[in-house]
Amino acid sequence: MTRKKPKQNRVYIKIVSIFLVLTILAIFIVIHFAVSKVTIKIYANLANKTDSVLVEMLPETSPDITAQSFLGKIMTVEFETEISSPSTIKNVTSDRAGGYVTIYNNYSKSQALVATTRLQTPDNKLYRIQENVTVPAGSNVEVWAEADETGDEFVVDITSFIIPGLWSGLHELIYAEAKEGMSLTSIPKHVVTQEDIDATKQKLTLQAETEALNLINASLSEKLAIDKSRLFLKFTNLDSTALDSISEETYLKQAVTAYGLIFSEEDLSSRAQEKFINEMTSQEKIVKFLPSDFSYNILEINTQTNKAVLDVSLTAVISTNEKMDQVDKDQLVGKKQADVEAYLQTIGVGQSEIKFFPVWLRQVPKTKDHIIIE
Numbered sequence: 001m002t003r004k005k006p007k008q009n010r011v012y013i014k015i016v017s018i019f020l021v022l023t024i025l026a027i028f029i030v031i032h033f034a035v036s037k038v039t040i041k042i043y044a045n046l047a048n049k050t051d052s053v054l055v056e057m058l059p060e061t062s063p064d065i066t067a068q069s070f071l072g073k074i075m076t077v078e079f080e081t082e083i084s085s086p087s088t089i090k091n092v093t094s095d096r097a098g099g100y101v102t103i104y105n106n107y108s109k110s111q112a113l114v115a116t117t118r119l120q121t122p123d124n125k126l127y128r129i130q131e132n133v134t135v136p137a138g139s140n141v142e143v144w145a146e147a148d149e150t151g152d153e154f155v156v157d158i159t160s161f162i163i164p165g166l167w168s169g170l171h172e173l174i175y176a177e178a179k180e181g182m183s184l185t186s187i188p189k190h191v192v193t194q195e196d197i198d199a200t201k202q203k204l205t206l207q208a209e210t211e212a213l214n215l216i217n218a219s220l221s222e223k224l225a226i227d228k229s230r231l232f233l234k235f236t237n238l239d240s241t242a243l244d245s246i247s248e249e250t251y252l253k254q255a256v257t258a259y260g261l262i263f264s265e266e267d268l269s270s271r272a273q274e275k276f277i278n279e280m281t282s283q284e285k286i287v288k289f290l291p292s293d294f295s296y297n298i299l300e301i302n303t304q305t306n307k308a309v310l311d312v313s314l315t316a317v318i319s320t321n322e323k324m325d326q327v328d329k330d331q332l333v334g335k336k337q338a339d340v341e342a343y344l345q346t347i348g349v350g351q352s353e354i355k356f357f358p359v360w361l362r363q364v365p366k367t368k369d370h371i372i373i374e
Contacts, residue, residue: 036361037370040327040340043351046287050315053275054299057263057308070271072263074306077215080238082253083204088193091186092246097154098127098146099182101161105135107173111166119145119161119176125154127161127182135174147182157181192241196250204252208233212258220262230261232298232308259301261308269294272312280318287317329368336363 057072058065065071101119105111112134119127126148133143147154161176209228217225239253273289280286293315300309326347332340337354344352356362364371 035357036365037357037372038332038340038361038364039355039357039372039374040332040344041353041355041374042327042344042349043353045320046317047320048290048315049284049318050293050313051276051279052311052313053272053279055268055271055275055310055312057261057268057310059306067274068271070263070267072261072308074301074303074308075216075219075260075262076303077212077258077260078256079211079215079258080253080255081204081208081211082239082251083200083207084249084251085196085200085203087190087196087241087247087250089188090191090193092189092191093186094146094184095150096147097152097156097182097184098144098187099178099180099185100142101127101129101145101176101178102140102142103129103133103135103163103174103176104140105137105174107170108137110134110136111170111174113163118148118164120164121156121159121161125156127154144187145176145178145182152184155181155183189246190248192243192245192247192250194243197240197243197252200250200252204254205233205235208235208254208256208258212256212260216258216260224262226260226262229296230263230298232259232261232301233257234259259298259303259308261298268296268310268312272296272314276314276316283320285319287319290315290317327373329371329373332364332371333366333368334363340364 056069058069060071060073062071103113113129113132115131116128119129121127127145128148130144130146133141135141156178158181159178161178162171163174163176166174209231212231212233213226213228216231220226234257236255236257237252238255239251241247241249241251272294276289277286293313296310296312298308299311302308327344327349331343335343337356340354341352
């Protein structure tokens with residue numbers, strides 16, 4: 001009996017060893033499936049984002065200040081301003097026959113002739129010169145003349161003219177000739193175009209801005225002085241040259257009401273940044289604002305309430321992780337690292353980092369809860 005004990009012990013030891021191995025293996029498998037995971041870290045993309053927000057300026061005494069508004073003051077001045085600029089020279093086809101005529105003076109004295117002086121043909125057709133001229137004694141001058149009336153009958157070939165406004169004794173000494181006749185031709189004239197009107201308005205606006213700033217800043221300290229970015233102008237037309245009129249100058253006169261806004265630019269920037277952040281998407285995060293790209297203009301002024309609305313443009317450096325929401329975990333299950341990287345590239349992920357746990361893990365777990373996207 002005593003000889004059989006070692007054999008029994010060996011069997012017992014073998015059974016225990018197998019049990020321990022199986023237990024350890026089971027524990028390992030359980031741990032493997034319980035803690036195995038893959039972490040995919042998608043690095044954010046940095047980009048500049050420019051956007052505009054509306055911010056309301058309230059009177060300094062307003063009790064209704066909010067996170068979306070700031071306090072300020074409106075100053076008002078009124079004045080009139082006018083300006084003129086050269087009109088465009090265009091070739092205009094006249095509805096009256098015209099042409100260049102040569103006026104001869106064979107008298108002993110020079111002869112002055114005003115614009116609209118009449119010229120008369122032998123068959124009594126009347127034409128008028130278009131500018132003032134003086135014809136020296138014993139000489140001649142050339143000037144443009146047009147028919148006194150419209151009509152094809154004023155289109156004539158070479159002809160001569162008397163000047164009926166002169167003493168009849170001078171008709172044979174001071175007279176005119178049309179060596180090329182009179183026709184309905186295109187002649188260069190100053191014509192007021194829409195471009196002339198627009199350019200004149202632009203010049204007047206710049207002039208009005210300067211006048212308004214001078215008037216407003218004259219009553220402010222140097223510290224509070226404003227520039228044109230805080231200026232809002234309203235115009236009322238008083239007089240202007242009509243479109244398509246024949247005029248050497250394009251003239252414009254307007255009444256101006258100018259509003260100057262007095263406020264802290266720091267307050268405006270702060271409120272605008274808050275609103276900018278509130279309007280961002282959940283995937284966007286602010287890195288920093290770019291002060292050099294901060295600008296604003298006045299959209300509206302309410303003189304009854306002394307409120308104003310400003311359109312503020314801001315540029316910020318933001319980080320975005322919008323690609324996180326595009327990762328489909330079903331496409332990752334069971335894949336090796338190289339396959340995961342290839343998939344991420346197909347959805348536009350630029351830079352990423354993939355970590356398997358435990359370290360010996362070589363494939364993405366089949367349980368989607370063990371796939372972590374950061």
